[in-house]
Amino acid sequence: MRYDFTAIEKKWQGIWEETKPFAAKDGGSKPKYYVLIEFPYPSGDGLHVGHPRPYTAMDIVARRRRKQGYNVLFPMGFDAFGLPTENYAIKNKIHPAAVTKKNVARFTEQCKMLGYSFDWDRAVDTTDPEYYKWTQWIFLKMFEKGLAYKASVPVNWCTSCKCVLANEEVVGGVCERCGSEVTRREKSQWMLKITDYAERLLNDLASVEFMERGRAQTRNWIGRSVGAEVDFATTAGDTLRVFTTRPDTLFGATYMVIAPEHAAVEKWAGKLKNLDEVREYQKAAARKSDFERTEMSKEKTGVRLLGVSAMNPVTGWEIPIFISDYVLATYGSGAIMAVPGHDARDWEFAKKFALPIAEVVAGGDVEKEAFTDCDNGVMVNSGFLNGLGVADAKTKITEWLTDKGLGEGKVNFKLRDWVFSRQRYWGEPIPMVHCERCGWVPVPEGELPVLLPDVENYETTDEGESPLAAMTEWINTPCPRCGGEAKRETDTMPNWAGSNWYYLRYVDPGNENEIASREKLDYWTPVDWYNGGMEHTTLHFLYSRFCHKFLYDIGAVPTPEPYKKRTSHGMILGEDGQKMSKSRGNVINPNDIVREYGADTLRLYIMFIGDFEKDAPWSSKAVSGCKRFLDRVWALAEKPRLGKENEYSEAHEKAIHRAVKKVGGDIEAMKFNTAIAALMSLVNNFYETPPSRGDIKALLSLLSPFAPHISEELWELQGFFGTSAAAAWPSYDEAKTLDDEREIAVQIGGKLRGTVTVPSGSPDEAIIAAALADEKIARLAEGREIARTIVVKDKLVNLILK
């Protein structure tokens, strides 16, 4: 009989649909294990061949865990709010909810086609009001705790999406989603105080198992720096506060620079003798896009404020103040003390404006260039700091500043608060009401969810207002506090809002009274293993950790971190080695592969394709290698075999024990490619010496997480007990993985000169004797004294000759 993958896969998918063998039970005697993949955005294009990589990987983990006796939760859902759906709806004049429904149905069907063991009864959809009710509830709680606030801030505005973007969504000066230009706009926006959690998000990363690449990326993004704030008195009679990481160089501060937007300019306007010039510079800076402003190669510009100057608190010098766009308004206090002797940017600026450059750490030549690499230097020209090392000087000056009330130690972060408003339709309404009398008032919890109303037009207005702004009867609502006239917030949440907490909902998806019951959260959380894309490290992954920590603080969840272990996969590239895209015409559709080779072959190939963490180009040719492997398995296992079901043949016992060890270990290390290679080797062995019934059973049990349909079919054909999915993962005996005899490499002076075969575990002397007994080795060693021998048990002997 031929391997009819189409019929087999259809048959088993039908059985799984009906008997739900992968449904997770809340509680029980087995240990729990929560496996999570990032739920997809159900786009109109359907599943991309990139999706099956993480899905298959985690399906393998989930299926293996079940075989190991765990109670496994492996859920799936849809992150369905978002722009593409909205744009599609606008273009085709369909309601986004209808588009979403269709896309979700298609994704679901495709996942089922690939045989994933998701617990479909727990599927969530972020656009379901019963779901977003809780997304809104979390927002209300954040508002209650002062973590959600409305502020007028300069925001990133995507000119094409007509929408505000979070900093995380701007990549290289353009919109992460559409690649269009991003400009600055001042807008009143809901903000989330993620900065309050910066320290914890950074520190607690230590308790998450995560690759170094991801940790480093998170560290960069949070951007913690330690320094001090210092107050400089000014001739305007006030003080100017700066942040510096180098308080030790305070004696070298010869001028100050403030950002063009700094409030002090307005405050001092009356005193400035060159106000016109200053205004001109401010205007020019405002015109520039962020991207232009931050271009490094650009020459420094600035204007000196005439009429106001500052005083260096330690030297007593009167020092000039400049405005320049190399100082950012949004970091620290928007002002710096410039130490041209020890900062490259300040040095460049000082040279251009002919400002004095003071050396305060010995060792460089500050006239030639800034001496910045001076952590081990010694302080000079620095009064009471002279002779101290840089580190000691930092401590001493910070103490001194604190004593005198001139400043204090301070930690700053690059991380900014999260802009949480979007001027779009297809998102969760922000459950807030604005009342002239009471200000911003939260919608009472009992009135959640605030439903998205049906509107005629989904397009953002040209003024940048949400389509909801045109819905007067929806907008006008009594103030929940005073009952007076009030208006609803018309902005919606960004599409990250729903994905912040979805893993909590899977635990208890039908709960009408809370996010999830405490009992179920206690049982299932934290997520044991979470796999997702590297591109979400500073977006979804960071956001959801923040959200989770907040929920922990208000007692809504039992753990401070949502995920125990995080892994990431590489991209599947086109055959040309380029990113797959419609415009390049190098897109592989999983449906085509399933039709031609079957789901099991696709699953196997996508795992065999290469190192899971690295990008890998698709190869149409190489797919057939995996199909060939399954054909070979089929041909072996469809025949009746001799022997007992639960015994291995003598010929293959060792190979099987080895394969069990290798495949299991490789799955844990996400080295699926070598796990499959080990299975292929085992099958190659079976072709050399026919396997027994028990040998076949072991092979199918190991293969079952990778290629579940064919494994199940052959399992049934062989009449083995139960199903391959439910059968226990085979155990191995270390002693049985070892050969009786070992081939020992014989080196002379470190160079391989031959091999000898000795019994396993032979003592060193026996190995040396065997090596010297070898004809070739004996010849090479003849007449020369052996100065030294190195023996690596069961592996190698190295003879050092004089």
Add this chain to the structure above:
RNA sequence: GCCGGUGUGAUGGAAUGGUAGACGUGAAGCACUCAAAAUGCUUUGCCCAUUGGGCGUGCCGGUUCGAGUCCGGCCACCGGCACCA
């Protein structure tokens, strides 16, 4: 510039400091076949050669009996951050 990662046959990629190139693709050959496909088996890093030997993991050094692996210094590519004081 800072942080992180990667560099191995024609090719995707394997190798806890211990026989480099597992497994797969591709290629070549043999068997089966009228023939082809499919399948099965064999070979396949480079160079010289008769046994055999030399050279090989981006480059240059070092440590070691022994280095793809560890250390120092470079080069290239990829990713993140980037005038963050």
